[in-house]
Amino acid sequence: MNFRGQIFWKNDEGYEEARFSRVFNHRRPKSERYPEAIFIPENENDVVEAVKYANENNLKIAVRAGGHSWAIWSVRESGILVDMQKFTNVDYDEKTGIAKVQPATRNLELQPILEAKGRFFAGGHCPTVAVGGFLLQGGQGWLARSRGWSAEQIVGIDVVKANGELIHANKDQNADLYWAARGAGPGFFGLITCFHLQTSPSKKYMMASTILFPNTLAQPLLKWLQEMHGTLAPSIELVGLGQTVPTLENVEGTDIPIFIIHALAFVDSEEEGIEALKPFESFDLKEKAYFTRENYLTNFEEQFALQMEANPEGHRWAVSNAWLEGTPEKVSEIIAPSFANLPNKQAFTLWYSMAPLRPLPDMAFSVQSEIYYATYVVWKDEADDAHNNNWIKQTISDLAPITKGQYLGDSDFQVHQRKFVSDENWQKLQGIRAKYDHKGLFHNYLCKSEADLNKNI
Numbered sequence: 001m002n003f004r005g006q007i008f009w010k011n012d013e014g015y016e017e018a019r020f021s022r023v024f025n026h027r028r029p030k031s032e033r034y035p036e037a038i039f040i041p042e043n044e045n046d047v048v049e050a051v052k053y054a055n056e057n058n059l060k061i062a063v064r065a066g067g068h069s070w071a072i073w074s075v076r077e078s079g080i081l082v083d084m085q086k087f088t089n090v091d092y093d094e095k096t097g098i099a100k101v102q103p104a105t106r107n108l109e110l111q112p113i114l115e116a117k118g119r120f121f122a123g124g125h126c127p128t129v130a131v132g133g134f135l136l137q138g139g140q141g142w143l144a145r146s147r148g149w150s151a152e153q154i155v156g157i158d159v160v161k162a163n164g165e166l167i168h169a170n171k172d173q174n175a176d177l178y179w180a181a182r183g184a185g186p187g188f189f190g191l192i193t194c195f196h197l198q199t200s201p202s203k204k205y206m207m208a209s210t211i212l213f214p215n216t217l218a219q220p221l222l223k224w225l226q227e228m229h230g231t232l233a234p235s236i237e238l239v240g241l242g243q244t245v246p247t248l249e250n251v252e253g254t255d256i257p258i259f260i261i262h263a264l265a266f267v268d269s270e271e272e273g274i275e276a277l278k279p280f281e282s283f284d285l286k287e288k289a290y291f292t293r294e295n296y297l298t299n300f301e302e303q304f305a306l307q308m309e310a311n312p313e314g315h316r317w318a319v320s321n322a323w324l325e326g327t328p329e330k331v332s333e334i335i336a337p338s339f340a341n342l343p344n345k346q347a348f349t350l351w352y353s354m355a356p357l358r359p360l361p362d363m364a365f366s367v368q369s370e371i372y373y374a375t376y377v378v379w380k381d382e383a384d385d386a387h388n389n390n391w392i393k394q395t396i397s398d399l400a401p402i403t404k405g406q407y408l409g410d411s412d413f414q415v416h417q418r419k420f421v422s423d424e425n426w427q428k429l430q431g432i433r434a435k436y437d438h439k440g441l442f443h444n445y446l447c448k449s450e451a452d453l454n455k456n457i
């Protein structure tokens with residue numbers, strides 16, 4: 001094997017660090033999920049060599065880019081783990097506006113490079129998520145509501161197939177593999193060494209309005225948001241949050257979860273921002289707010305800092321989500337308790353607008369609805385595992401009557417299995433998998449039951 005990077009075999013010194021040190025979630029499997037070896041390739045040829053080695057030795061392959069999947073999809077039992085940590089190069093072409101971005105590149109590296117060129121690509125909201133896992137599952141980036149799924153901006157991929165061949169895939173060449181890479185997520189059956197991404201001109205201003213309410217108003221506010229969000233300007237990203245906000249210690253009542261409306265406008269002038277944010281200037285329940293901050297200028301640096309504060313490193317996490325559908329009355333009634341009664345002070349619940357729903361291009365990603373709901377439980381002490389895991393399990397189960405499916409990005413199929421692509425696309429995906437990886441070299445989805453994959457059970 002002509003492999004120039006590092007390899008850690010199971011009993012090597014450094015193996016355990018290589019297995020977990022780049023994994024965001026500290027709630028890690030204890031007595032299982034040990035790959036035979038961890039390969040850290042230096043270059044594309046190393047990736048080819050690693051895949052060939054696995055193929056010749058009948059070892060399954062798992063892949064890691066940024067290590068941010070909540071369920072730690074990169075760490076699987078036996079086989080090899082290919083950790084793409086050295087693949088962080090970004091190469092931008094001024095003529096086409098296309099950036100060639102390697103899979104372990106994080107948003108905090110990509111965004112400033114593009115901003116310096118007056119360009120934008122919607123990476124994850126959290127600056128430390130890498131494009132690898134993010135794009136494969138669809139990618140809900142900044143302003144997904146009107147800009148769409150970040151995977152829609154993939155114009156090509158360089159990918160090492162299960163037989164070790166490095167190929168390019170796009171809409172004309174190996175189009176089926178290109179189709180699968182935009183939505184298969186951790187069930188993708190190839191190793192991507194580079195994404196070719198179409199960037200767009202960046203907006204000049206980010207403006208926001210943030211309004212904080214007592215949690216007792218979560219239900220009517222969620223109802224109002226659902227009634228109005230489809231009418232907002234396309235420049236608006238809108239979230240509703242149930243969260244405890246420690247920086248507001250002196251404001252009475254905010255040491256428990258409060259309900260926050262945060263609207264962010266991506267615009268070319270301040271006037272455009274003020275106009276887009278107008279619906280948040282006056283509305284029925286506004287006078288009951290604890291605190292309002294309106295039409296203020298912000299930027300990625302500030303927004304990334306807020307994300308880092310809400311998503312601290314070094315913690316244990318349980319996360320789940322659902323695509324919701326139903327009348328505003330019904331949806332708000334069912335979900336409101338999970339915004340107000342969180343299991344601890346760091347946990348938060350998110351309502352994220354995708355309305356009005358845009359039609360999707362033909363790609364594997366195919367299940368969404370106007371409301372994205374996710375809940376994030378974070379804690380430090382292992383002794384709290386059972387309490388927090390049970391809370392999230394129950395909360396997501398309670399949403400069953402209004403659940404259309406789930407988004408791979410915030411899912412853990414070991415706990416909840418839901419539909420994430422349409423039935424038709426699921427069939428097609430199986431066919432493409434059989435064609436490119438008939439031996440099943442790449443690990444399939446980490447789940448409770450393979451027979452129940454892509455079902456709302």
Ligand SMILES: Cc1cc2nc3c(=O)[nH]c(=O)nc-3n(C[C@H](O)[C@H](O)[C@H](O)COP(=O)(O)OP(=O)(O)OC[C@H]3O[C@@H](n4cnc5c(N)ncnc54)[C@H](O)[C@@H]3O)c2cc1C
Nearest residue numbers: 065066067068069074103125126130132133134140186192
């Ligand atoms: C704090 C935080 C914030 C987040 N915010 C967002 C958000 O705003 N929007 C959103 O959509 N998601 C978000 N996520 C979810 C995140 O996008 C997914 O967990 C994603 O899978 C992480 O990608 P990664 O490369 O960092 O993770 P990894 O765990 O390294 O990768 C996940 C899986 O993707 C596959 N994969 C990765 N790279 C490759 C490759 N090169 N070739 C083949 N397969 C590959 C592998 O199966 C791998 O196991 C967030 C996660 C965290 C922890």
